[in-house]
Amino acid sequence: MTTKEAEKSQGNKEQPAIRVGFFQLFRFATCKDIVMMVVGSVCAVLHGSAQPLMLLVFGLLTDTFIDYDIELNELLDIEYEMTKFALYYVGIGMAVFLLGYLQISLWVTAAAKQIQLIRKMYFSKVMRMEIGWFDCTSVGELNTRMSDDINKINDAIADQFAIFIQRFTTFVCGFCIGFVKGWKLTLVIVAASPLIGVGAGLMALLTGMELQAYAKAGAIADEVLSSIRTVAAFGGEKKEVQRYDRNLISAQRWGIRKGLIMGFFTGYMWLIIFLCYSLAFWYGSTLVVDTEEYTAGTLLQVFFGVLIAAMNLGQASPCLEAFAAGRGAATIIFETIDREPEIDCFSGAGYKLDKVKGDIEFHNVTFYYPSRPEVKILDQLSVTVKSGETTAFVGPSGAGKSTAIQLIQRFYDPKEGMVTLDGHDIRGLNIQWLRSLIGIVEQEPVLFATTIAENIRYGRQGVSMEDIITAAKEANAYNFIMELPQKFDTLVGEGGGQMSGGQKQRIAIARALVRNPRILLLDMATSALDNESEAVVQEALDKVRMGRTTISIAHRLSTIKNADVIVGFEHGRAVERGKHNELLERKGVYFTLVTLQMADSEEESERLSLSRAGSYRHLLFKPAHGVFSCVDAQNIPEEEEEDELVEPAPVARILKYNMPEWPYMLFGSLGAAVNGGVNPVYSLLFSQILATFSITDHVAQRKEIDSICLFFVMVGVVSFFTQMLQSYAFSKSGELLTRRLRRLGFHAMLGQEIGWFDDHKNSPGALTTRLATDASQVQGATGSQIGMIVNSLTNIGVAVIMSFYFSWKLTLLILCFLPFIALSGGFQAKMLTGFAKQDKEAMEAAGQISGEALNNIRTIAGLGKERKFVDMYEAQLDAPFQAALKKANVYGACYGFAQCVVFLTNSASYRFGGYLVRQEGLHFSLVFRVISAIVTSGTALGRASSYTPDYAKAKISAARFFQLLDRVPQISVYSDKGDKWDNFQGNIEFINCKFTYPTRPDIQVLNGLSVSVKPGQTLAFVGSSGCGKSTSVQLLERFYDPDNGRVLIDGHDSTRVSVPFLRSRIGIVSQEPVLFDCSIADNIKYGDNSREISMNEVIAAAKKAQLHDFVMSLPEKYDTNVGAQGSQLSRGQKQRIAIARAIIRDPKILLLDEATSALDTESEKTVQEALDKAREGRTCIVIAHRLSTIQNSDIIAVMSRGFVIEKGTHDQLMALKGAYYKLVTTGAPIS
Secondary structure, three states: OHHHHHHHHHHHHOEOOEOOOHHHHHOOOOHHHHHHHHHHHHHHHHHHOHHHHHHHHHHHHHHHHHHHHHHOOOOOOHHHHHHHHHHHHHHHHHHHHHHHHHHHHHHHHHHHHHHHHHHHHHHHHHHHOOHHHHHHOOHHHHHHHHHHHHHHHHHHHOHHHHHHHHHHHHHHHHHHHHHHHOHHHHHHHHHHOHHHHHHHHHHHHHHHHHHHHHHHHHHHHHHHHHOHHHHHHOOOHHHHHHHHHHHHHHHHHHHHHHHHHHHHHHHHHHHHHHHHHHHHHHHHHHHHHOOOOOOHHHHHHHHHHHHHHHHHHHHHHHHHHHHHHHHHHHHHHHHHHHOOOOOOOOOOOOEOOOOOOOOEEEEEEEEOOOOOOOOOOEEEEEEEEOOOOEEEEEOOOOOOHHHHHHHHOOOOOOOEEEEEEOOEEHHHEOHHHHHHHEEEEOOOOOOOOOEHHHHHHOOOOOOOHHHHHHHHHHOOOHHHHHHOOOHHHOEOOHHHOOOOHHHHHHHHHHHHHHOOOOEEEEEOOOOOOOHHHHHHHHHHHHHHHOOOEEEEEOOOHHHHOOOOEEEEEEOOEEEEEEOHHHHHHHOOHHHHHHHHHHHHOOHHHHHOOOOOOOOOHHHHOOOOOOOOOOOOOOOHHHHHHHHHOOOOOOHHHHHHHHHHHHHHHHHHHHHHHHHHHHHHHHHHHHHHHHHHHOOOOHHHHHHHHHHHHHHHHHHHHHHHHHHHHHHHHHHHHHHHHHHHHHHHHHHHHHHOOHHHHHOHHHOHHHHHHHHHHHHHHHHHHOHHHHHHHHHHHHHHHHHHHHHHHHOHHHHHHHHHHHHHHHHHHHHHHHHHHHHHHHHHHHHHHHHHHHHHHHHOHHHHHHHOOHHHHHHHHHHHHHHHHHHHHHHHHHHHHHHHHHHHHHHHHHHHHHHHHHHHHHHHOOOHHHHHHHHHHHHHHHHHHHHHHHOHHHHHHHHHHHHHHHHHHHOOOOOOOOOOOOEOOOOOOOOEEEEEEEEOOOOOOOOOOEEEEEEEEOOOOEEEEEEOOOOOHHHHHHHHOOOOOOOEEEEEEOOEEHHHEOHHHHHHOEEEEOOOOOOOOOEHHHHHHOOOOOOOOOHHHHHHHHHHOOOHHHHHOOOOHHHOEOOHHHOOOOHHHHHHHHHHHHHHOOOOEEEEEOOOOOOOHHHHHHHHHHHHHHHOOOEEEEEOOOHHHHOOOOEEEEEEOOEEEEEEOHHHHHHHOOHHHHHHHHOOOOO
16 A cells, blocks of 8 residues: 555645546545456456567567578478467467456446446535535536546546556566566667656646636536527627637647647657667677577567567557546546535534524624625624514615525525524534525525426425425415416426416425425515515415514515514615614615605505516526426437437538648648558568578678668658657647537527527537537547548558568468457447447436536525435436446457457467468568568557547537537528618517417417507506516517517518517616626626727716716726626626616617516616616617506506507506506406
8 A cells, every 4th residue: 555655645746737646546446346446457467468478489489480491400390389389379369358358347347336436426525515615616617527527537447547557567577578588688678768658757747738728618608508598689699609719729729739749759659669679679680690699589579578568658658648637637526525515514413402493693793705705795794583573684785685694594604703593603503404494485486397396395305295285375376386287297397497487486485385494584585576476475475474583685665564673784784673663763774765665656556566477587588507398207208219319420521620621631641641551661670680580691691680770760760750740730630620610519509599498408508518528529530530540541551462462371361360350449449339329318317417406506505405416416327327337348348359369360370371381481581571560450450440439429429519500590690681771760569479489389378469669669568477578578589489470670570680680779688687707897898799899888888877886886896707697796786787788789679677676676766767768769668567667658568368458558547447457456466
C-alpha cells in the first residue's frame, strides 16, 4: 500500500487541474471488485508475458533455419523441428485466448460496478448540498458532469487499465529477455530509450483544459434552450448562436493544440525507435560477426525483446491519456463527493422536540446570499411569530421577506444571529424533522412530472388515497380534478406545464396540507390566481390556518387585513408590527403601501381583481424545462420505438460538412499513406538483416549491414514528419467540424417552432447533452477515421504485393488467416456499437430524473424529498449497469480471440515455410519476410478496426444530428419569406380562431375566438384560468398557428407574415420574466437584437421603466450580473428590467401578460406608471386580473372556454349587467 500512498501524494502535487492520484480513482471498489481487478491484473500480467515467451521460441527457430541454410546438412530435419515449434505456438495461443477474455471481462465488470456506485454517490451528494451551493453552481454544468465526466472516469478504470498492465508487463518481460540473453546489446538500446518515455509523460498534461473549455458553451446552450420562448419573442436566435459559437472557439483551440502535440510525440517516438534499430543492428551485427558472442537467434531475441518492450510502452501511452482524462474528470466529481454540505439534509443529528408549539423568533439575524456576499439582504432582523397566529410580512420587493422564509426552512444559515423554534436554535434541530413541520406554498409552485395524486403524495410519505382526497377538498382542488379525464391519475407535465396557474396553486396547497404542518408558510400564495380561484383558495387557506403558526407574504390588502399581526419590512429590517388599524395610525411602511393601493380605485373592486390566465401561460416565458406531452404513460414507449431506428448516417454526408477542410484532409491522408508504408518496410529490412548472417564473405556482409542501418535512419526521419502532419491535419479538420456541427445544431434547434420544444424528447437537458456529446463524436467518422483507413490500406496493400512477389504459396496460406485477424477486430467494433445505443438510452432516462431534481432543488428540499429522488435515480441506473455487464463478456471474448489469432497464424505459416525451404529451396529469409510483412499489416488492420466503435458511434450521432438539421420547422424563424410592409399600424383581428396545443390534441383551448383591436387601442382580456387568454397572445407572437380561423395583422393573414418581421414589432412583458445570466445592460439590450444599442438608449429605457435609480445604487451599476434566470434580483426589479427590454424595441404592439401581478403595491405603482407611459400610441393587449389595470382599457373582452362572451368598455359592460358586472360587483365566477 505504501507505494500506492507515494503514488497518491505524487499525483497530488502534479498539476493543479488534476488533483486526484491515480489509485484514488478506485476508492469506491468493494472487496469483490478488488478481487476481480486483482485476478484480472494477474491474467493481464500472464497475457503480457506471452509475447516475450514467443520470442524464446522464435530465437531457436531462427537459429535452426540459419544452420540449415549455411550447412544445408541433411542431418537437420527441418520439417520435424518446425512441427515442434508450431505446437509451442498453438499452446501459447490458447492460453492467450483464455487470459485475454478473463482480463477484459473482469476489469470491465468491476469498473461497471464502481461507476454505478460513483454515479449514485455523486447524485446523492449533490442532492444533499445546501441551497447556497446550487446558487453558485449552474445546473447545466452539473448535468454535463454527470454524463460526460463520469464516462471519462469509466474509460480510465475499465479495460484501459487491464490493457495497460498487459502492455507494461510485455515491456518488462521484453527487457528481461534482452538482459538475460545479451546484456551488452540491451544496454546500448536502453541508453536511448529514456527519450521515448519523456514523450509519453508530456502527453497527459492537456486534457483538463479541454473539459472546462466546452462546459462554458454548454451552460449557454442550456440557458438559452430553457428560455426559448423569451429568445423567440425578442428575435435573439442569431445573437444566441453567435454567443454560443464564440464560446466554442476555446474548446476548438484546445482540441487542435492537443492534436498537434499528440502528433509531435507520436512522430518523435517513431523516430527514436528507428534510430534505436539502426544503432542496435549495427552494434549487434558486430557482436555476431566479429566477436561471435551471440548467435543470430540471440541477436533477434534481444533485439525483438527490446523492440517489443518499446512498442508496448508506446502502445500503453494512449492508456495514459485515458487515465489523465479520467483523473481530470474525477477531480471535480470526487471533490463534490467529499465536500461536506454545510446544511446536511440527510443527517440524523439534531433534536426532535416532543411537543411543538410553533413559536418562531429571529434574533438579530444578518444574512447575505453566498453567491452575492457584498449585498446585505437581512440586517439585524428581529421578529417574533407567535404560535397559532397568522403573521403577515409586508414591504417593498427586495426587503427580505422571502429570504426570511427561506431561513425558517433552513435553506441557508444566518451569518449572525439565530432563528429559533420554541426557543431552540433551529441549527440544533434535525433538518428533515424541522422541514416536515413546515408546509410551504409559493407563488410559482413547482410540480413534478408525474400524476396529480403522486404530486400531492410528495407532501408526506405513505399517505392514503383518502388523505389525498381530503387534502384536495380542503384546497378546493377536488372538483376540477374530478372533471379531468383521468382524475387523480392525470399527468401534470414537466414543471406542471399542463395545468393552469390556479390549478397548480391548489395542487401545491393540497401538497402542503397533506403534511399536516405545524407551520404554514404562504409566499404570495394567491397572487397568481383569478378572482374566483382566489376567493376559493383564500377560504381554503383561512380554514387550514386555524391552530397553525402561519406566515403569509402578500401584497394584497384583502389577504393581509385579517392577519393577527402584520410586520412591515424595509431594507432587511422589521420596522413595525401590529394590527391593520394600529399600523394605519402609525403612518409607516404599511400605511404607504395601503394608501397606494386605496388610491388605485375604491378598495372593494381592487380586492376583487379579475381573473388570472393559466394554461400554458407561465410556460410562455418561464424557463420551462421541456413540457411533457400529456400522453398516457402507456403510449410513451411506442413513440420511443420510432425514435430508436436512426439509420446510421451515410459517411458521404458527414464528409460534406467537412468539405471546407479538404486541404487538411488531403495532407492528413498523405501523411497516413506514408505511415502505412512504414510497416512493410520494416519486415523487408529485418529479413534482409537475417539474410546477411548467412553470407560467408565478410566484406560484402559489412557493406550490406551498413547500408541497411542508414536506411533505418531515413525511415525514422520520414515517419516523424508524416505522423505529425497526419495528427495535426486531422485534429484540425475534426475540431472545425465539431464546432461547425455544434453551431449548426444549435442554430437548427433555435429555429424550431415552439411546439417542438413542448415534446418531452426535446427537453433542454436532452438537447444540451446532444450538442455536447453527439457533435464531438461525429469527428470520429471523418478525420482520424480516414487516417486510419488510408493507413491500413496502404499498409496491407504494400505488404501483400511485396509478399506475393517473394513467395506466392506461403502468402496464400497466410492470407487465409488474414480475414480472422481482421474479423476479430471488426467483431469487437460491431458489438460495441450495439451497446452504444442502449447505454445512451438508458442514461437518458436517469438524466431526465437528475435534471428535474436539480432544477427544482428548492421545492424538493422544502418537501424533504431528496431521498426519494435519489432512489428514483438509482432505480434508473440499473439498466445501463446490466448492459455494461453483458458488454464485459462479449468484449472480453472478442479481445481474447483477436489476441490469439496471431499466434495460430505463426504456427501454421512457419510449419509450411519449413516445408517450402526443404522441398522447393526457398531462401529462409523470404519466409520471415513474407510472414512478418503480412502479420504486422494484419495487426495494423486489427488496430484500424479497433477504431471502428468510434466510427459507428459517430455515424449514429451524425444521423441524430442530421435528423435535427433536416427537420423543417412549421413556423420558420430564419426565412425571410412572408409579407413585410412599411407603415406597420398594429391593427389586430382574430377571426373565428380554433386551437389545441400539439402535445394535447384532445383539449380545445380556443373555440372560435373573434375579437379586434384598432391601432393605438388597448384591449384587455378577462376570464377565469385556462380560458385561452394567454393562448391568444401566443398565436399573435406566432409561437403557434391557429388550427382553424385566422389572425389578421393590418389585414395580412398571420401565417403569411414573415416571422422575424412580425415579432420585431411586438414587445412583451410577462408575469415571470426570464432574464439571462449576463449584465443588466445586456439584458436590456436583448430587447432589440437587430442593431447595436448605445448605452444612452439603455439608460433612457431604464429611466422610462423606473429602473435607473435602482441600478445606480448597485456596486457595479449596469454591469451587475443578474445571476442565472435573474435569481440575484427581486421580482419587482426583474419586472422592470423586462419592461425596459420591451421599451427599447419600440414596438408597435405591446403585450402585457399579467405584468404587475407579482409585485407589491409600491413597485406595482411605479411599474404601472412605466407601463402606462409605454402604452401611449401603441396597440396594447393586456391580460390582468386587477381592475385598476383594466378599467381604462378601450375594449374589455370577457372570455370563457375559448371564446369571447361579451366585450365593450368598462361602462358599457357595467350597463349590460352581464358576466363582467357580476364579476366586478360580487366576484362571482364567469360561467
